[in-house]
Amino acid sequence: MDSFWSVIFSTDFAFSVLRVTTPILLAALGALISNKAGIVNIGMEGTMLTGALTGVIVSAYTGSAWVGLLGAVMSGILLSAVLAYFTLKIKTHIILGGIAINMFASGGTVFILYMVSGDKGTSTSLQSKVLPNLHIPLLQDIPVLGPILSGHNVLTYISLLAVAGVYYLLKRTPLGLQLRSVGENPQAAQSVGISVVKIQTIALLLSGFFASLGGAFMSMGYLSLFTRDMTAGRGWIAIAAEALGGGSTVGTFVASLIFGATNAMANALQILKIPSELVATFPYAATVIGLLVYAIAETRRKKKKNS
Amino acid sequence: MLKYFDAIRTLLSVAIALVIAFIIIAFISDDPIGTIGIFITGPLASSAQIGNVVEIAIPLMFTGLSVVLLFRAGLFNLGAEGLFYISGLVAAVIAIYWSMNAMIHPAVAILAGSAVGALLSAIPGIMKAKWNADVLVTSLMFNSILAGIGLYFLNYHLRDAAAFANVSYKFQETARLETIIPGTRIHTGLILVLLCILATHYFMYHTRWGYELRMTGSNRSFAEFSGIKTGRVIVTVHLIAGFLAGMGGSVEMLGMYARFQWTDLPGYGLDGALIALLAKNNPLSVIGAALFLAYIRVGADQMAILSDVPAELISIIQAIIILLISAEQFLKMWKNRQLLKEAEKLG
Numbered sequence: 001m002d003s004f005w006s007v008i009f010s011t012d013f014a015f016s017v018l019r020v021t022t023p024i025l026l027a028a029l030g031a032l033i034s035n036k037a038g039i040v041n042i043g044m045e046g047t048m049l050t051g052a053l054t055g056v057i058v059s060a061y062t063g064s065a066w067v068g069l070l071g072a073v074m075s076g077i078l079l080s081a082v083l084a085y086f087t088l089k090i091k092t093h094i095i096l097g098g099i100a101i102n103m104f105a106s107g108g109t110v111f112i113l114y115m116v117s118g119d120k121g122t123s124t125s126l127q128s129k130v131l132p133n134l135h136i137p138l139l140q141d142i143p144v145l146g147p148i149l150s151g152h153n154v155l156t157y158i159s160l161l162a163v164a165g166v167y168y169l170l171k172r173t174p175l176g177l178q179l180r181s182v183g184e185n186p187q188a189a190q191s192v193g194i195s196v197v198k199i200q201t202i203a204l205l206l207s208g209f210f211a212s213l214g215g216a217f218m219s220m221g222y223l224s225l226f227t228r229d230m231t232a233g234r235g236w237i238a239i240a241a242e243a244l245g246g247g248s249t250v251g252t253f254v255a256s257l258i259f260g261a262t263n264a265m266a267n268a269l270q271i272l273k274i275p276s277e278l279v280a281t282f283p284y285a286a287t288v289i290g291l292l293v294y295a296i297a298e299t300r301r302k303k304k305k306n307s
Numbered sequence: 308m309l310k311y312f313d314a315i316r317t318l319l320s321v322a323i324a325l326v327i328a329f330i331i332i333a334f335i336s337d338d339p340i341g342t343i344g345i346f347i348t349g350p351l352a353s354s355a356q357i358g359n360v361v362e363i364a365i366p367l368m369f370t371g372l373s374v375v376l377l378f379r380a381g382l383f384n385l386g387a388e389g390l391f392y393i394s395g396l397v398a399a400v401i402a403i404y405w406s407m408n409a410m411i412h413p414a415v416a417i418l419a420g421s422a423v424g425a426l427l428s429a430i431p432g433i434m435k436a437k438w439n440a441d442v443l444v445t446s447l448m449f450n451s452i453l454a455g456i457g458l459y460f461l462n463y464h465l466r467d468a469a470a471f472a473n474v475s476y477k478f479q480e481t482a483r484l485e486t487i488i489p490g491t492r493i494h495t496g497l498i499l500v501l502l503c504i505l506a507t508h509y510f511m512y513h514t515r516w517g518y519e520l521r522m523t524g525s526n527r528s529f530a531e532f533s534g535i536k537t538g539r540v541i542v543t544v545h546l547i548a549g550f551l552a553g554m555g556g557s558v559e560m561l562g563m564y565a566r567f568q569w570t571d572l573p574g575y576g577l578d579g580a581l582i583a584l585l586a587k588n589n590p591l592s593v594i595g596a597a598l599f600l601a602y603i604r605v606g607a608d609q610m611a612i613l614s615d616v617p618a619e620l621i622s623i624i625q626a627i628i629i630l631l632i633s634a635e636q637f638l639k640m641w642k643n644r645q646l647l648k649e650a651e652k653l654g
Contacts, residue, residue, distance in 0.1 A: 042447075082630075086630045090637050091634060092631075092634040092635075093633045096630075096633040097629075099577055099629060100625075100626040100627075100630045101626070103577065103622050103626045106622055107619035107621060107622025107623065107625075108619065108623050108626070110617065111620055111622070115335060236450075239444070240444075240447070240451070275463055277456075277458040277459035277462060278455060280455050281451065281452040284449075284452045285448075287448050288448045288452075291444060291445060292434055292438065292440055294440075295440035295441075299437070
C-alpha cells in the first residue's frame with residue numbers, strides 16, 4: 001500500500017492528472033454550454049476525433065502547429081454548424097443528430113486519414129506539428145507547485161483559463177443569461193424577444209469549439225500524431241463529467257479532475273495489482289448515484305409543491 | 308400518396324446518401340464505375356457473401372428491435388450497447404465452464420444472458436419511472452460501467468494465457484449455435500430473432516400492453532391522465548428491451564465466435580438506433596432495415612478488398628441517412644402541398 005500512496009502523492013502524478021484532464025475538461029465545458037441552452041450535444045466524441053485529425057493534417061500541410069489548431073477548431077465549429085442546421089432548422093432529433101456526428105467521425109476520420117496518408121491506423125507519414133509546452137518563469141521554481149503546474153502543454157493552460165472564461169460567460173454576460181433562459185424556459189425566452197434558434201446555434205457552435213480544442217490536444221499535445229479512435233471515449237466521459245458536475249462550471253471542473261485522476265491512477269494501480277478496469281468505472285457509477293440523488297430530491301420537491 | 312409519405316422520405320434519404328457516396332467514389336477511385344458495381348453487387352457475388360449479409364443482420368435485428376421498443380415508448384435509452392456486451396460475456400462464461408448436452412447448453416447460456424440484460428436494463432428504467440431520472444445519461448453511464456466490468460472479467464478471469472491474443476478460453480462445442488444453411492455461417496439465432504420480431508409485432512399492435520406502450524410514448528402525461536400506469540409501462544419496456552439486447556449479445560457470441568474476444572463495446576447499440584430509425588419504430592420493418600444495413604456493409608467490405616476505396620465510406624452514408632430520415636422538416640413542403648391538393652379534391 002505504501003508504494004501506492006507514494007505514487008499518488010508524487011508531483012509526477014499531480015502533473016499527469018492535469019495532463020489527462022485537459023481533453024476531458026475542454027469537451028465537458030462544451031457540453032456544459034450546450035446543456036445550459038437546453039440542447040444536448042452527444043456528438044462530442046465525434047467532434048473531438050474530427051478536430052484531432054484536422055489539426056494533424058492542417059499542421060502537416062502548413063508546417064505550423066497554430067494554423068493546425070485553427071484548422072481543428074474550424075472543423076469542430078463546422079461540424080457543429082451542420083448539427084445545428086439539421087437539428088434546429090429541419091428538426092432532426094438532437095440525440096439522433098449527435099449519433100450521426102459520432103458515426104460520421106468514427107469511420108470518416110479513418111477514411112480521410114487513408115485518403116491523405118495512405119494509412120488507416122496512424123498519421124506517422126504526415127509531418128504534423130505539436131503545440132508547445134510552456135515553462136512558466138518564477139512558478140517553475142516554486143517547490144511542489146512548480147513541477148505540478150509548470151511545463152504543461154499550452155492547451156492545458158487554455159483549458160484552465162477556459163473554466164474561468166465559461167464561468168464568466170454564463171454568469172456575467174448577456175449571452176450567458178440568454179443561454180440559461182433559453183435552456184430553462186424556451187417559450188418564456190421567446191416571448192421576451194430572444195431568438196431560441198439563434199442562441200441554441202451559438203451554444204452548439206461553442207460546444208463544437210471546445211470539443212475540437214480537446215481533440216487537438218489529443219493529437220498535437222498528448223500525442224504527436226493521429227491514431228484511429230484516439231479519443232477513446234473521452235467525449236462520452238466529458239458528458240458524464242458535466243452530469244456529475246451538476247450542470248455548474250465549477251462542478252464540471254471538479255468532476256473532470258475526478259475523471260482525470262481515475263484515469264491517471266490506472267498506472268499506479270497496476271503496481272498494486274488492483275484492476276484498473278474496475279476503478280475506471282467508479283466515476284460513472286458516481287454519476288449515476290449523483291443523478292439518482294438529484295432526481296429523488298426533485299421528485300420530493302415537486303410533490304411538496306403539489307400537496 | 309400521403310399514406311406513403313414516411314416510406315417515401317425514408318427511401319429518398321437512403322437514395323441521397325447513396326448518391327453522395329457514389330459522388331465521393333467518383334472523385335477518389337481510379338475506376339469509379341467498377342467500384343460502384345462492386346459496392347452494389349458484391350454482397351450477391353457468392354452464397355458465402357449472401358450468408359454474410361444475413362449473419363451480420365442477426366445482431367442488428369436484435370438491438371434494432373430492442374431500440375424500437377424503447378423509442379416507441381418515448382425513451383431515449385442507448386443502453387443496448389452495454390447490455391449486448393455484458394450478456395455476450397455471461398453467455399461466454401456459461402459456454403466455457405458449464406457442461407451440458409448440445410440441446411440445452413446454448414439455450415441456458417442465451418437465457419442467462421438475456422435475463423442479465425433484462426435485470427440491468429431495469430435499473431435505468433426504474434430510475435426513470437419513479438424519479439424521472441434522465442434515461443439517456445444513465446444508460447450511457449451504464450454502457451461505460453458494463454464495458455469496464457466486462458473487460459475486467461476478460462483480463463483477470465477468462466483470459467487464455469495460451470492464446471496469442473487477448474481472448475478467453477474456448478467455448479465447449481456443445482454451446483455453439485448450429486449452422487442452419489450449409490455453405491454459410493447463418494445460425495439458429497436467425498430463427499430466434501424472427502420469432503422475437505413476430506412476437507413483438509403482435510404485442511405492440513394487438514394487445515392492451517402494446518396500446519399502453521404506444522400511448523405512453525406519444526404523451527406520457529396524457530397517458531397517465533387516462534388511467535395508464537406509465538411507470539409500470541416504462542419498467543416493463545426496459546425489461547423487455549434489455550432482454551432482447553441481452554439475447555442479441557448471447558446469440559452473437561455463441562453463433563459467431565469460439566472465444567469471448569470483445570475488448571470494447573462492439574457498437575451494435577448505436578446501430579440499433581439507426582435500425583429503429585430506418586424501420587420507423589416498426590417491429591416488422593426491423594428485418595428489412597437490418598438486412599439493408601448489413602447489405603451495404605458487406606458491399607463496402609467487398610469494395611475495400613477489391614478496389615481502392617476504403618470501407619469506412621459506409622459511416623458517412625450512415626450519418627447522412629440518420630440526419631435526413633429523422634429530419635421532421637425534410638420534405639415537409641412537399642407533404643403540405645399534397646395535403647392541400649387532397650383538401651381541394653374533397654372541397
